[in-house]
Amino acid sequence: MKTLTTGEIAKMCDVNLRTVIRWIDRGDLKGFKLPGRGNNRVQIEDFVHFLNEHGMPIPPELVGEGNRRILIIDDEAAVARSIGRVLRTAGYDTTIATDGFQGGSLLMKQQPALVTLDLRMPGISGYDVLKFIRTTPETAATKVIVISALDQLSLQRALDEGADAVLAKPFDNQQLMNLVKKMVPLASEHVTHSVE
Numbered sequence: 001m002k003t004l005t006t007g008e009i010a011k012m013c014d015v016n017l018r019t020v021i022r023w024i025d026r027g028d029l030k031g032f033k034l035p036g037r038g039n040n041r042v043q044i045e046d047f048v049h050f051l052n053e054h055g056m057p058i059p060p061e062l063v064g065e066g067n068r069r070i071l072i073i074d075d076e077a078a079v080a081r082s083i084g085r086v087l088r089t090a091g092y093d094t095t096i097a098t099d100g101f102q103g104g105s106l107l108m109k110q111q112p113a114l115v116t117l118d119l120r121m122p123g124i125s126g127y128d129v130l131k132f133i134r135t136t137p138e139t140a141a142t143k144v145i146v147i148s149a150l151d152q153l154s155l156q157r158a159l160d161e162g163a164d165a166v167l168a169k170p171f172d173n174q175q176l177m178n179l180v181k182k183m184v185p186l187a188s189e190h191v192t193h194s195v196e
Contacts, residue, residue, distance in 0.1 A: 003041040006031075012059045023050070057138070058111045068186065069093045069112040073103035073129060074147070075121040079169070083116055083147070086173045091186050100124025104132055107139055113184045116176075119148040119158060127161060134162040143183040147171060 004012075006020040009029075013020070021040065023029040030046040033039065048067060051058050058067075070092050074080040077098065084094040095110060097103035100121050107115065107129075115133065119126035126146060133139045146158040149169040158166055165179050 002044045004044060004047055006040045006042070009042060009047060013056065052110065055109070067111070067113040068184065069095070069110055069114075070180070070184070071095050071097060071103065071106055071110060071112040071115045073097045073100065073115060073121070073126070074118040075099055076118070079118070079147075083176065086176060087180060090177055090181070092180070092184070100126065100129045103129050107133065107142070108136075111138065112142065114143040114145065114180060116145050116147050117163070119146060119150050119154060127158070130158065130161050130163060145176075145179055145183070147176075 006017055006024070010017045010020045020029070024031040024040050024042070029042060029050045031040045031042040034041060048058055050056075068091065070087050072080045072083050072087075072094055074083070074096070075098050077096075080096045080098065084096055087094050095106055095112070097106050101124050103115070103117075104124070115129075117126045117129055126148065130144060130146070133142055133144060144163045144165075146155065146163040146166045147169060148155060148158070148166070152168075155166040155168065164183060167176060167179065
């Protein structure tokens with residue numbers, strides 16, 4: 001279990017140490033006291049949740065840590081809901097964007113660990129969204145799985161432009177799950193080594 005000290009959190013949020021302790025005392029930020037000394041510790045997952053709830057940016061070093069958020073960008077509502085259902089059942093937090101513009105906006109706000117992306121959408125295409133993800137420092141490390149009904153050449157172009165993986169529609173749910181779990185393992189599937 002990875003934890004942060006109140007000092008580390010204060011530094012990341014650029015606030016006073018007392019402010020962080022107040023957040024914990026008020027119950028805004030979930031923390032626990034170490035036996036004996038009474039120092040506070042906060043699990044990374046709880047800290048990321050706190051930042052999301054308050055619309056605060058997630059520090060780059062924590063993006064991906066305890067992050068189970070997946071953004072589904074697809075203009076076909078039925079497909080988007082289907083992807084969401086499969087991923088939620090496995091324990092991921094999902095949000096759906098029905099076009100590239102909405103996708104870009106949610107991407108910046110939520111800092112998901114992974115994006116599933118359709119290529120053919122009205123307005124801003126999947127290629128445009130992919131380019132935005134890869135050229136924006138805050139999102140450049142986000143995993144991207146392109147899910148599209150376009151031909152092999154288009155899927156290859158998506159890989160060439162930075163997608164981590166591609167799936168052709170119609171896709172197999174198990175295939176999708178295997179790809180997602182490989183890129184964003186759930187905490188229970190992590191093998192953790194604690195370094196003291």
